[in-house]
Amino acid sequence: MIKISILYPNTPDSRFDMRYYVDTHMPMSIELLSAHPGFKGVTVEHGISGAIPGSEPAYIAMCHFLFDSPEDFMDAFTPHAAALQGDMPNYTTIEPVIQFNEVVISIAG
């Protein structure tokens, strides 16, 4: 299984509309991408602090999509790339860090 991580750096003077991201952008993104059979899950997080309580988090928001393979993600994403990327100015001016990961351990408590 692979995880696509989309990390929004918590940069001063940048704009990030958490309400739009969580209530509008991510539901649209999940609806479009979860239609693919390789979709295995998604989480969205709001950064609250760094390691020290009260410090600024490195990332204001993170999103992690689980898919069977990188190819499955690309198959799911490519037809909707223009719509999803075109919606980004509606919630942020931040350029996200994006990376593909291989999931090597996954345990539910």
Add this chain to the structure above:
Amino acid sequence: MIKISILYPNTPDSRFDMRYYVDTHMPMSIELLSAHPGFKGVTVEHGISGAIPGSEPAYIAMCHFLFDSPEDFMDAFTPHAAALQGDMPNYTTIEPVIQFNEVVISIAG
């Protein structure tokens, strides 16, 4: 639910022993932290590329712990902090980015 993300930047000239991390450090970490009732899960990933296939990932490895609250994580971690942090030189010279997140969306596919 909260997620503690521990991200290891993929920096040139740094050392990261993925085998030791996945086979020794993380199993020890999971055994110690999962004993707390607030533990809700953990994932470990190996960065394979950036957004563009074949490009370098920003992070060589990521670990995400799920707990009911930041206090639960601190209660679970603090008694073992010396052992876990003391084991880090056995697999890396990298200083990880650590942050606390609130999980706002979580969907299994």
